[in-house]
Amino acid sequence: MNKHVNKIVILGGGTAGWMTAALLSKTLTKLDITVVESDQIGTIGVGEATIPSLHFFNDMLGIRSTEFVKKTSGSFKLGIQFENWRKQGESYFHGFGGTGLGMWAAGFHEYWKRGVELGISKPFGTYNAEGVAALQNKFAHQDGLNFAYHLDASLYAKMLRQEAQNNGVTRVEGLVDKVHTDTQSGFITALELQDGQKVEADFFIDCSGFKGLLIDETLNTPFVDWSHWLPMDSAIAVQTKLAGDPPPYTRSIAHNAGWQWRIPLQHRMGNGIVYASEYMDDAEAKQMLVSTIEGEPLTEPRVIKFKTGHREKLWNKNCVAIGLAGGFIEPLESTAIHIIQQGIMQLIKYFPTYGINDLEVAQYNDYMNTDYNEIKDFIILHYCQTERDDSEFWRFCKNMTIPESLKNRMDLFKKTGRFVQRKGEIFEDSWLQVMIGQGLVPDQHHPLADEMSKQELQKFLNQVENDALAKAANLPPHSEYLNRYCKA
Numbered sequence: 001m002n003k004h005v006n007k008i009v010i011l012g013g014g015t016a017g018w019m020t021a022a023l024l025s026k027t028l029t030k031l032d033i034t035v036v037e038s039d040q041i042g043t044i045g046v047g048e049a050t051i052p053s054l055h056f057f058n059d060m061l062g063i064r065s066t067e068f069v070k071k072t073s074g075s076f077k078l079g080i081q082f083e084n085w086r087k088q089g090e091s092y093f094h095g096f097g098g099t100g101l102g103m104w105a106a107g108f109h110e111y112w113k114r115g116v117e118l119g120i121s122k123p124f125g126t127y128n129a130e131g132v133a134a135l136q137n138k139f140a141h142q143d144g145l146n147f148a149y150h151l152d153a154s155l156y157a158k159m160l161r162q163e164a165q166n167n168g169v170t171r172v173e174g175l176v177d178k179v180h181t182d183t184q185s186g187f188i189t190a191l192e193l194q195d196g197q198k199v200e201a202d203f204f205i206d207c208s209g210f211k212g213l214l215i216d217e218t219l220n221t222p223f224v225d226w227s228h229w230l231p232m233d234s235a236i237a238v239q240t241k242l243a244g245d246p247p248p249y250t251r252s253i254a255h256n257a258g259w260q261w262r263i264p265l266q267h268r269m270g271n272g273i274v275y276a277s278e279y280m281d282d283a284e285a286k287q288m289l290v291s292t293i294e295g296e297p298l299t300e301p302r303v304i305k306f307k308t309g310h311r312e313k314l315w316n317k318n319c320v321a322i323g324l325a326g327g328f329i330e331p332l333e334s335t336a337i338h339i340i341q342q343g344i345m346q347l348i349k350y351f352p353t354y355g356i357n358d359l360e361v362a363q364y365n366d367y368m369n370t371d372y373n374e375i376k377d378f379i380i381l382h383y384c385q386t387e388r389d390d391s392e393f394w395r396f397c398k399n400m401t402i403p404e405s406l407k408n409r410m411d412l413f414k415k416t417g418r419f420v421q422r423k424g425e426i427f428e429d430s431w432l433q434v435m436i437g438q439g440l441v442p443d444q445h446h447p448l449a450d451e452m453s454k455q456e457l458q459k460f461l462n463q464v465e466n467d468a469l470a471k472a473a474n475l476p477p478h479s480e481y482l483n484r485y486c487k488a
Helices: 014-027 054-061 065-071 108-118 129-135 153-166 213-218 282-292 336-349 358-384 392-399 404-416 429-437 447-451 454-473 478-485
Strands: 007-011 032-037 075-077 079-083 091-095 148-150 170-173 176-181 188-193 198-200 203-206 223-225 234-240 250-255 258-264 269-275 302-305 309-311 319-321
Touching: 007 014, 007 198, 014 032, 014 054, 014 153, 014 336, 032 153, 054 065, 054 336, 065 153, 075 478, 079 129, 091 129, 091 429, 108 447, 108 454, 129 454, 176 213, 203 213, 213 319, 234 282, 258 282, 269 282, 309 358, 319 336, 336 358, 358 392, 358 404, 358 429, 404 429
Parallel strands: 007 032, 007 203, 032 170, 079 250, 203 319
Antiparallel strands: 075 148, 079 091, 176 188, 188 198, 223 309, 234 269, 234 302, 250 258, 258 269
């Protein structure tokens, strides 16, 4: 059953389903695309922070940044402030964009490290322009300033739905009663809805959330479980009124069994707590969350259960899983929408117009598995590189056996200061900021840093710091910029 693919069915709307429908209909205009979703099924809708890669996706759809923020009641994000992660009472900032200025053979952190040895370097974040601006609550669209967004995910889905339907995508309302498959190949042939309607297609995209109705329940695709590294399996979300002007950054506040998020939008604050149920029960987590939120609650706290990991194959037979159906990495670094975007972009790249080719399927799965694993390593870094031992949870994190790929990267950085990345890896300077912020500082620096005298190095570090301060000084307050150009 290997025929040309002309008719697509996307099961599930939400952010994943409508992102997929919008970009496929924009780029592959001859496809017949149907989205099957039901108003009876709620969306998770708590992944309301992003990373800068979303710019590329929106650009492909012709969505302007200011219009996007208006329509999603969003705000701008220059990075994440991590509080109580290395130790209680300490914080550091992971800012988007590069830190300082380096050379092809020696990064800025090498010069910074030598400055530490000479007693002339300031905290690493001092030299990151995005972090400096964020902590002053400043923002504007400015050349060289890297940013992402905080957004209302449900409003983004509505925006994308309109875009997709303008491009000819059909929406069918209904709940799936039965999935039909070919008896010989096992390929999916149709979705039968509860009202008896049968929706046939050549290719299916599973955006049905954690349920994974097609990729899991129908095709029985194995799941790669990462809970032995990332034991967080629960979250509680609640929305509150803004208690002040929205800052241009996300807050991540560690507690004794996980962490809390605060994501500021124009009309409300998104709050949540992520925790491992082995170390904290739902009632304790709820009490911790409601006792620490600021502003009047707008919603009842909602418990969400999950497992970290991903499908062994994101593409199996004539089905690709995108979004939560494909996998979930907890929202610590706001990667959920990025992974959706990557799944869609790679599907367009390897789209099986002339029939499904096993080699292309393998390429797709290899790319997505690599992406998932690199993000997984980055998330684990936040937990294992810590000085906290004040609870059973943090003692587990500090002493757990980590993936060999992460161990090699951390050991190389610690012993030599070298940091090696795969071409195209999404997190670059972010690794340096988090490693150093969590207390992993190299034992030595590159010899190129010794080519500067102490006075020259001091002048260089001062110049980088002053450049970051000057960039921030030229920016207006974030709230003022929102009100002037992006008012929802």
